[in-house]
Amino acid sequence: xxxxxxxxxxxxxxxxxxxxxxxxxxxxxxxxxxxxxxxxxxxxxxxxxxxxxxxxxxxxxxxxxxxxxxxxxxxxxxxxxxxxxxxxxxxxxxxxxxxxxxxxxxxxxxxxxxxxx
Numbered sequence: 001x002x003x004x005x006x007x008x009x010x011x012x013x014x015x016x017x018x019x020x021x022x023x024x025x026x027x028x029x030x031x032x033x034x035x036x037x038x039x040x041x042x043x044x045x046x047x048x049x050x051x052x053x054x055x056x057x058x059x060x061x062x063x064x065x066x067x068x069x070x071x072x073x074x075x076x077x078x079x080x081x082x083x084x085x086x087x088x089x090x091x092x093x094x095x096x097x098x099x100x101x102x103x104x105x106x107x108x109x110x111x112x113x114x115x116x117x
Contacts, residue, residue, distance in 0.1 A: 009062035009115070011050050016059040023049040025068045025110050026087030027097060028061055036061055038087035044095040045083045047115075066101065067113045077103040081113050089113065 017035025020028070027045035031037050036059050039045045047063030062068070072088035075081060079100045084090035089097065089111070101112040 009047070009050070009065045009067055012047065012061045012063055013058055014061060016053040016055050016057055019055045020049050020059050021052045021054050023087060024052050025049065025070045027069060027083045027089060028087060029083075039083035041083060041085045042092070042094040043083050045087075045097050049087075064115050067098065067115050068110050069097065069113045071104045071109050071111055072107050074105045075100050075103060075111055077101065081111075 014036040017031050017037040025048050027039040028036050029039045029043050029046055047061040048067045050062040051060040053059035069089035072084040072090045075091050077100055079091045080093050080096040081089045081100050082092040082094055082096045098113040098115040101114050104111050
């Protein structure tokens with residue numbers, strides 16, 4: 001059986017409003033200056049960092065479709081995922097990013113999330 005792969009997410013290029021050099025797969029928002037920064041707890045995330053960047057440099061943000069998200073705690077497959085402090089994902093329903101397609105058992109693990117808000 002033949003298979004194919006579609007890109008899992010679209011990307012947006014913005015300017016990093018803080019050091020995002022260690023933030024790949026962390027949730028981000030656009031601040032009031034239009035810069036990309038880590039999402040805080042319960043903020044409505046724009047997407048996740050796709051390519052790391054230093055403050056003031058161009059940063060790629062994955063958005064829509066399927067996102068890779070760094071978890072702050074265990075997340076069950078099928079759970080709604082929202083932003084926690086530091087741009088991490090957590091189970092919750094306040095401004096959800098999407099639904100977990102995979103599960104994890106600890107902080108720091110990366111899961112796939114269907115961005116269905």
